[in-house]
Amino acid sequence: MSDAPAVDDLLRTLAPQVVGIVSRRFGDFDSAEDAVQEALLAAARRWPVDGLPDEPRAWLVTTASRRLVDLWRSDAARREREARVIAWEVPAHDPVGHDDSLTLLLLCCHPSLTPASAIALTLRAVGGLTTAEIAQAFLVPEATMAQRISRAKATIRASGAAFRMPSGDDHDVRLRSALHVLYLLFNEGYASTHGATVQRIELSREAIRLTRLLVDGVPDHAEAVGLLALMLLLEARAPARSDDSGALVPLPEQDRSRWDAGLVAEGLGLLGRAMSFGAVGEYQLQAAIAAVHDRAPTAADTDWDEILTLYVLLEDVTGNPVVTLNRAVAVAMAHGPRAALEVVDEVEDRLGTTHRWLAVRGQLLEMAGERDAAADLLDRAAATATNEAERRHLATRAARLRAPRA
Known part of the structure; x- marks a missing residue:
C-alpha cells in the first residue's frame, strides 16, 4: 500500500x-x-x-x-x-532524457485560447487535476468546466498547432501567453475573485509548481524567473492574510512574523537573478515592489519612495489602469492623500464602477479625514465586490467610519 x-x-x-x-x-x-x-x-x-x-x-x-x-x-x-x-510496443522501462512538459505547457497556453480556457486546460493536461477538481476550484458546475476544456482543445485543433516545441517568433508569443496564464492563475488563488475565502491556496501553489516547471525549461528567461520570484514573495504572506475567523487582514496590519521566511529568501534570490539578465519587464518590476514590502521589518519601515518609483516604471511598461491605482496608494504614503486622489481620478473613466477603484478612493478619503464620503464609497465597493471575505472587510470598514466617535 x-x-x-x-x-x-x-x-x-x-x-x-x-x-x-x-x-x-x-x-x-x-x-x-x-x-x-x-x-x-x-x-x-x-x-x-x-x-x-x-x-x-x-x-x-x-x-x-x-x-x-x-x-x-x-x-x-x-x-x-x-x-x-x-x-506500438510500450517499452518495459521508462524512456529517459526527454520531457515534453514545457512543450505541453506552451500548447495549453496557446494564444488563440481565452485565459479562462487556457487555465482550465493547463490545470488538467499539465497539472493532472480532474475536471471535477478544476470545477470545484473555480466554483462552477463540472459540466461547465468539461465544456470549457473541450472547447479549448477544439480551438487548438482548429489552429493547426502541432505537438512540438515552437520556434522563433512563435516560441516567444507562446511563452508570453504562458506567463500571462500562470500569472492569472496565481492571482485567482492569491486574491480570489469569488467565494467566501480571501485566497485559495491550492490554486496559487499549483501556479507556483507550474511556473517552476516553466523556469526549468527556460532558466535564463528574465520574465519567467521574475514571475516565479513575484509568486514566492507574495505567497510568503499567505499565513498572515486572514485571521482565525477567515477575515481579510490588510498588509499594514499583518503579523510579519507569520510570513514564510524561506519563500521570501528564495523569492529575493530569484529576483536578483532575474535582474542580472539585463532587460526588465513587468513581472520583474512587480516582484521588485513585493520585495520592498517583504524586506521591511514593519509596515512603518516600508520604503514608499522606492515603491513609488517602481510603480511609475511599471505604469510606463504596462499602461494598465490598475497599476495607476496602486501608484495612487504609494503616492498617498509618500506625499499624502490629496495628491493621491488626483491620481485616482485619472482613471475614473476606465475603472470608476469597479469595487477596486471605489475601495482605493474610499481609503484615500479616509486618510484625508473625510469619513462620511469615505464610508459611502466603501459601502459601494462592498456592494460590487464578488469575494465574500473582501465584501465583509469593506462593509466593516464603512460601518466603523459611521460609528460615533468616543
Missing part, C-alpha cells in the same frame, strides 16, 4: 510527461489527453491499494494507450490510427 498524498504528488509530476509521450507518439493531443486523464484516475484508485508499479510512467503510458485503442475501435474511420496504437 502506498501513501495517497504521495501518489497524488507523483501523478501530478508524471501527468504532463505522459500526455507528451502519448501525444507525440500518435499525433492526437485531444484524444491522448482524454486517455491520460482516465489513466491518472485509474492510478489514483489502484496505486494507494496495490502499491506503486516498478515503472510508474510506463504504467500510465500503457494504460492510456489501451484506452486509446478502446476509443478508436468504436470509430471505423479511425482504424488506421488503431493499427498504429496496436503496433
Whole structure:
C-alpha cells in the first residue's frame, strides 16, 4: 500500500510527461489527453491499494494507450490510427532524457485560447487535476468546466498547432501567453475573485509548481524567473492574510512574523537573478515592489519612495489602469492623500464602477479625514465586490467610519 498524498504528488509530476509521450507518439493531443486523464484516475484508485508499479510512467503510458485503442475501435474511420496504437510496443522501462512538459505547457497556453480556457486546460493536461477538481476550484458546475476544456482543445485543433516545441517568433508569443496564464492563475488563488475565502491556496501553489516547471525549461528567461520570484514573495504572506475567523487582514496590519521566511529568501534570490539578465519587464518590476514590502521589518519601515518609483516604471511598461491605482496608494504614503486622489481620478473613466477603484478612493478619503464620503464609497465597493471575505472587510470598514466617535 502506498501513501495517497504521495501518489497524488507523483501523478501530478508524471501527468504532463505522459500526455507528451502519448501525444507525440500518435499525433492526437485531444484524444491522448482524454486517455491520460482516465489513466491518472485509474492510478489514483489502484496505486494507494496495490502499491506503486516498478515503472510508474510506463504504467500510465500503457494504460492510456489501451484506452486509446478502446476509443478508436468504436470509430471505423479511425482504424488506421488503431493499427498504429496496436503496433506500438510500450517499452518495459521508462524512456529517459526527454520531457515534453514545457512543450505541453506552451500548447495549453496557446494564444488563440481565452485565459479562462487556457487555465482550465493547463490545470488538467499539465497539472493532472480532474475536471471535477478544476470545477470545484473555480466554483462552477463540472459540466461547465468539461465544456470549457473541450472547447479549448477544439480551438487548438482548429489552429493547426502541432505537438512540438515552437520556434522563433512563435516560441516567444507562446511563452508570453504562458506567463500571462500562470500569472492569472496565481492571482485567482492569491486574491480570489469569488467565494467566501480571501485566497485559495491550492490554486496559487499549483501556479507556483507550474511556473517552476516553466523556469526549468527556460532558466535564463528574465520574465519567467521574475514571475516565479513575484509568486514566492507574495505567497510568503499567505499565513498572515486572514485571521482565525477567515477575515481579510490588510498588509499594514499583518503579523510579519507569520510570513514564510524561506519563500521570501528564495523569492529575493530569484529576483536578483532575474535582474542580472539585463532587460526588465513587468513581472520583474512587480516582484521588485513585493520585495520592498517583504524586506521591511514593519509596515512603518516600508520604503514608499522606492515603491513609488517602481510603480511609475511599471505604469510606463504596462499602461494598465490598475497599476495607476496602486501608484495612487504609494503616492498617498509618500506625499499624502490629496495628491493621491488626483491620481485616482485619472482613471475614473476606465475603472470608476469597479469595487477596486471605489475601495482605493474610499481609503484615500479616509486618510484625508473625510469619513462620511469615505464610508459611502466603501459601502459601494462592498456592494460590487464578488469575494465574500473582501465584501465583509469593506462593509466593516464603512460601518466603523459611521460609528460615533468616543
